[in-house]
Amino acid sequence: MKTLHKFHGGVHPPEHKAESNGLPIAAAPLPRRLVVPLRQHIGAPARAVVKVGDRVLKGQMIGAADGFISAAVHAPTSGIVSAVDLHAVPHPSALPDLCITIEADGEERWIEHQPLDYLAAGRDAVRARLRDFGVVGLGGAVFPTSVKLDPCALKIGTLVLNGAECEPWITSDDRLMRERAAEIVEGIKIMTHLVQPEQVLIGIENNKPEAVAAMRTACRDTGFQVMAVPTQYPGGGEKQLIQVLTGKEVPSGGRPANIGVLCANTGTAYTVHRAVNHGEPVISRVVTVTGNVEKPQNFEVLIGTPIGEVVQLAGGAKTGTSHYILGGPMMGFDLNNLATPLAKAVNCVIAASPALFPPKPAAVPCIRCGQCAQVCPCSLQPMELFWFSQSRNFDKARGYNLFDCIECGCCSYVCPSHIPLVSYYRFAKSEIAAQEREKRAAEQAKARFEFKQLREEREKAEKAARFAEKAAAAKATAGAEGEDPAAAAKKAAIQAAVERAKAKKAEAAAQAAGQCDVTPMAAVETPAESLSPCPLPPTGEGDLEPLRDGSLNPTESP
Amino acid sequence: MSSPHVLTPGSSVSRIMLTVLAALLPAIAAYVYFFGPAILISLTLASITALAAEAAVLRLRDFPVKYFLFDGSALLTAWLLALSIPPLAPWWLIVVGTAFAIVVAKHLYGGLGNNLFNPAMAGFAVLMISFPSFMTHWPTPLTLAQHTVGLGDALQVYFSGGLPGARLDAVTMATPLDTLKTQLSLQHTMDEVKRMPIFGTFGGKGTETVATMYLLGGLFLLRKRIITWHTPVSFLVALIAISAFFNSVDASRYATPLFHLFTGGALLGAFFIATDYVTAPVTPRGKLIFGAGVGVLEYLIRVFGGYPDGIAFSVLIMNAAVPLIDAYTQPRVYGHNTGATP
Numbered sequence: 001m002k003t004l005h006k007f008h009g010g011v012h013p014p015e016h017k018a019e020s021n022g023l024p025i026a027a028a029p030l031p032r033r034l035v036v037p038l039r040q041h042i043g044a045p046a047r048a049v050v051k052v053g054d055r056v057l058k059g060q061m062i063g064a065a066d067g068f069i070s071a072a073v074h075a076p077t078s079g080i081v082s083a084v085d086l087h088a089v090p091h092p093s094a095l096p097d098l099c100i101t102i103e104a105d106g107e108e109r110w111i112e113h114q115p116l117d118y119l120a121a122g123r124d125a126v127r128a129r130l131r132d133f134g135v136v137g138l139g140g141a142v143f144p145t146s147v148k149l150d151p152c153a154l155k156i157g158t159l160v161l162n163g164a165e166c167e168p169w170i171t172s173d174d175r176l177m178r179e180r181a182a183e184i185v186e187g188i189k190i191m192t193h194l195v196q197p198e199q200v201l202i203g204i205e206n207n208k209p210e211a212v213a214a215m216r217t218a219c220r221d222t223g224f225q226v227m228a229v230p231t232q233y234p235g236g237g238e239k240q241l242i243q244v245l246t247g248k249e250v251p252s253g254g255r256p257a258n259i260g261v262l263c264a265n266t267g268t269a270y271t272v273h274r275a276v277n278h279g280e281p282v283i284s285r286v287v288t289v290t291g292n293v294e295k296p297q298n299f300e301v302l303i304g305t306p307i308g309e310v311v312q313l314a315g316g317a318k319t320g321t322s323h324y325i326l327g328g329p330m331m332g333f334d335l336n337n338l339a340t341p342l343a344k345a346v347n348c349v350i351a352a353s354p355a356l357f358p359p360k361p362a363a364v365p366c367i368r369c370g371q372c373a374q375v376c377p378c379s380l381q382p383m384e385l386f387w388f389s390q391s392r393n394f395d396k397a398r399g400y401n402l403f404d405c406i407e408c409g410c411c412s413y414v415c416p417s418h419i420p421l422v423s424y425y426r427f428a429k430s431e432i433a434a435q436e437r438e439k440r441a442a443e444q445a446k447a448r449f450e451f452k453q454l455r456e457e458r459e460k461a462e463k464a465a466r467f468a469e470k471a472a473a474a475k476a477t478a479g480a481e482g483e484d485p486a487a488a489a490k491k492a493a494i495q496a497a498v499e500r501a502k503a504k505k506a507e508a509a510a511q512a513a514g515q516c517d518v519t520p521m522a523a524v525e526t527p528a529e530s531l532s533p534c535p536l537p538p539t540g541e542g543d544l545e546p547l548r549d550g551s552l553n554p555t556e557s558p
Numbered sequence: 559m560s561s562p563h564v565l566t567p568g569s570s571v572s573r574i575m576l577t578v579l580a581a582l583l584p585a586i587a588a589y590v591y592f593f594g595p596a597i598l599i600s601l602t603l604a605s606i607t608a609l610a611a612e613a614a615v616l617r618l619r620d621f622p623v624k625y626f627l628f629d630g631s632a633l634l635t636a637w638l639l640a641l642s643i644p645p646l647a648p649w650w651l652i653v654v655g656t657a658f659a660i661v662v663a664k665h666l667y668g669g670l671g672n673n674l675f676n677p678a679m680a681g682f683a684v685l686m687i688s689f690p691s692f693m694t695h696w697p698t699p700l701t702l703a704q705h706t707v708g709l710g711d712a713l714q715v716y717f718s719g720g721l722p723g724a725r726l727d728a729v730t731m732a733t734p735l736d737t738l739k740t741q742l743s744l745q746h747t748m749d750e751v752k753r754m755p756i757f758g759t760f761g762g763k764g765t766e767t768v769a770t771m772y773l774l775g776g777l778f779l780l781r782k783r784i785i786t787w788h789t790p791v792s793f794l795v796a797l798i799a800i801s802a803f804f805n806s807v808d809a810s811r812y813a814t815p816l817f818h819l820f821t822g823g824a825l826l827g828a829f830f831i832a833t834d835y836v837t838a839p840v841t842p843r844g845k846l847i848f849g850a851g852v853g854v855l856e857y858l859i860r861v862f863g864g865y866p867d868g869i870a871f872s873v874l875i876m877n878a879a880v881p882l883i884d885a886y887t888q889p890r891v892y893g894h895n896t897g898a899t900p
Binding site: 007008011013092168239243248249250251252253254255258259325327329330331332333334352357360361362364365366367368369370373374377378379380381383384400401404407409412413414415416417418420422423426 | 562
């Protein structure tokens with residue numbers, strides 16, 4: 001048995017798992033209408049490939065992956081496309097996004113299932129399958145799995161499967177592992193085929209003994225090791241789980257692949273199996289419905305089902321429900337609209353009441369008690385980050401490694417002054433991203449201006465050259481033999497200047513392109529828009545240009 | 559509302575402050591037992607002054623007075639100052655000290671969470687420099703006093719400046735530390751001095767028990783995770799180390815580490831003053847440096863300096879270095895300097 005390591009800090013809030021983990025996953029009935037967002041993953045949103053009035057089959061691709069970091073979306077049931085427009089989506093920003101609405105015909109007619117023999121097919125074919133079947137990380141960050149399982153030239157020594165599920169209240173991975181362990185293991189086998197790791201470690205928090213046992217049974221004779229890790233939030237954070245299982249730290253600004261590790265959620269492994277071995281795209285997911293509801297339980301729900309209907313599955317909200325939280329209480333966000341559809345990232349719906357989630361007291365000044373620093377899993381100094389964020393001293397905040405913050409919420413959880421620390425960090429991060437954007441835009445404007453100047457000068461020079469040429473020609477016809485040496489020299493100098501400008505331009509373009517390592521834009525907590533670069537620069541950079549410092553890692557949200 | 563949606567149940571600034579106040583109670587009880595009820599008058603005067611000054615400044619600064627007044631921070635400053643200066647002094651002494659602590663040291667520096675210097679120690683320093691004569695007369699342990707000072711007598715001392723039927727000198731005296739220093743300067747040896755009735759088993763009579771209570775209170779705070787071990791341990795280790803060194807050089811002139819530990823403000827300082835959140839470093843290594851610095855300076859001032867004890871000045875000196883200490887002791891952040899490159 002491997003020894004486990006520790007991560008710094010962490011907290012242990014009341015678990016509230018027992019409410020919903022006792023009953024098996026129940027299938028949800030077919031809703032009348034499904035609203036499928038085109039952006040259910042980090043990266044470029046899918047491109048709609050159906051139009052209003054089209055008849056679609058269950059599992060049919062309705063949005064195609066668009067660009068390298070992207071994934072397809074599919075019709076969760078058969079029916080007719082009734083709208084392709086903006087609709088409320090599950091996102092902290094509460095901004096509407098492009099969605100495809102399907103009126104279900106109730107027939108549930110499937111596309112033809114086409115399993116893929118992944119051992120026979122090339123690895124690229126398997127990755128293309130994952131991308132076209134909409135497989136994304138279900139731990140919360142919804143990073144396209146096809147991209148994650150493509151480590152480029154990096155050697156992967158360890159594949160980590162994240163079944164920690166450290167957030168309180170959520171039990172969807174727990175139930176999935178208990179009930180479908182064998183299928184998860186099939187998915188892991190496909191993953192190992194793609195990245196060829198030396199070892200596979202499956203991390204599950206030790207408050208889920210049934211899941212640990214089920215996974216151990218399923219992993220018999222596979223060589224995969226199931227490790228029960230201590231129950232300590234955010235032990236399911238990608239970086240923390242990797243540290244606990246391997247003792248290694250993901251370098252700041254890097255990815256686990258930099259230390260030879262890949263980390264994927266156990267739920268993702270399940271969908272990998274379904275997509276490859278059964279030809280089923282990701283059109284449903286297991287979601288925990290808990291909190292102030294009549295019968296808390298896990299349900300397998302079609303993507304696009306309105307959350308209001310998802311709540312009804314658990315018998316509806318009890319009286320006293322004040323609002324709803326999507327995700328866990330530590331990193332989830334408030335739901336503003338019950339018509340918001342379920343998306344791939346949503347693993348839990350919590351009906352909140354003042355009794356379960358007491359209103360937060362007003363904040364008082366920071367007294368530098370340091371409890372936040374004691375619990376920070378990244379060993380940051382949250383009080384300093386707070387100080388510099390609130391005073392808009394963003395350079396200093398960066399200096400104190402603001403961008404290493406994973407927004408797990410431990411600092412806010414323990415703060416005796418009740419300061420909403422994480423909100424301050426989000427504010428600072430988005431301000432810095434905005435500044436970066438402005439800076440970039442200014443640089444582009446400068447480049448454009450300089451090029452314009454150069455062009456004007458060149459045109460002027462060319463004009464002058466033409467004029468001189470004409471004059472020389474006129475002179476020649478006038479009788480004087482031999483070329484004017486001054487004009488020839490001038491022409492040569494102009495030619496050289498033009499060449500230099502061209503070379504400079506080409507060099508800039510080459511620099512901006514050629515980057516294999518793609519740093520995804522934002523974790524689930526940060527609006528992807530806020531970090532994406534402004535309209536394409538004239539140098540022709542890729543459609544998803546890594547914002548080196550401003551971007552977050554493809555962290556599986558804990 | 560943004561994440562996280564839950565907070566640690568019951569955690570608040572006032573709860574922390576009240577816990578620290580509670581941790582002082584055993585020491586206060588021992589104080590009353592050994593030196594009479596005068597300290598209670600000091601504590602009351604300091605508390606009233608602190609709350610009044612706090613309320614006044616909060617009002618001037620347009621802060622919600624009710625919301626902040628009872629967070630316990632002003633009260634804690636008041637108690638720490640009251641326990642640091644001699645009881646049986648004129649009423650205005652503690653009032654002036656407390657008012658300075660709250661108005662100048664705390665609020666003029668920005669109020670709760672922003673002050674550079676420990677308010678209680680700043681108040682102490684002002685009194686020590688401005689009214690030194692009042693700061694050296696400490697009550698005689700009841701067992702040694704010819705005249706027992708009851709609550710009524712004590713009130714007389716505070717408000718009319720004298721004690722009917724007895725001279726104030728009869729009920730006050732220098733502290734053990736002060737006595738030791740004076741006697742040693744008169745060329746008495748350590749053994750001779752230590753035989754004086756004012757000294758107890760390992761510290762001063764009475765004061766050693768009060769100090770033990772501070773130690774117990776400090777352990778309680780450690781257990782409650784209000785403070786971390788870094789500051790008190792490094793403080794006490796530094797104090798023990800430096801006193802052991804001098805004691806080993808010349809035991810007849812330099813007292814034992816145990817004596818230094820249990821006299822003056824050493825244990826109060828280690829657990830209650832040097833651990834003040836606002837004015838001490840936050841980083842673990844910073845706390846170690848800070849605690850050790852206070853411990854060494856405390857010894858140097860009380861043994862070689864002009865003051866009977868050095869806790870206030872050593873804390874204030876180290877307070878000034880806190881931003882620097884914090885800046886240079888930042889812990890390694892996850893994923894930094896691991897050798898791996900992104």
